[in-house]
Amino acid sequence: MTREGALLVVVAVTVLLLAVLAWAWWRRTRRDAVWSAPVGEIPADARETALFETLYVATTRHGEPLERLAIGGLAFRSRAALTVTDAGFALDLTGEPRLFFAAARLDDIAQATVAIDRVVERDGLVRVTWRIDDETLVDSYFRPQDASARALADALRGILPIPTGSDA
Incomplete structure (x- = not known):
């Protein structure tokens, strides 16, 4: 095989791989289009309790840390400011509208490694761990930049709803 032939094979394989990757991402975004991130502002009567500079890592299916969800507004890794309030937390991702996760949506806060x-x-x-709709739980991961993961987790645990009745 000549050099030109080998180059054409490498270019063809590269183009094919990129096309498969684009097709897979397109399918994932179509699959996850039924969900949307909770765009919104912090309620006017909410009291800010902490502010953290973080790296937003990903949102995945609950309990499946390697299954990324392509939810609009949460599909890509980004630097973020996470504001904890007594009503929930706000997430300001670079280039995205503010997201507000009401405390009632939150299900669990934990620390993770992967x-x-x-x-x-x-x-x-x-x-x-939060409810994206009435029956679906998802996990969003954050990497604090200016504080420990424990400090962020503790601040968020402080706003978890208290289980009542059959939830307890």
Whole structure:
């Protein structure tokens, strides 16, 4: 095989791989189009309790840290400011509208080590489990930049709804 022939094979394989990747992402975004991120502002009567500079890592299916969801507004990793209030938390991702996660949507806060392509020291990520709709739980992962993961997790645990009745 000549050099030109080998180059054409490499270029063809590269183009094919890129096409498969684009097709897979397109299918994922269509699959996840039924959901949307909770765009909104912090309620006027909410009291801010903490502010964290974070890296938003990903949102995945609950309990499946390697299954990324392509939810509009939460599909890509980004730097973010996470504002904790007594009514929930706001997330300001670079280039996206503000997201507000009301405390009633939150199900669990924990620390994690792995999410998608991010592996950090033990418990270096914060996993927020929240309800994207009435029956679906998802996990969003954050990597604090100016504080410990424990400090962020503790601040968020303070706004978890208290289980009542059959939830307890």
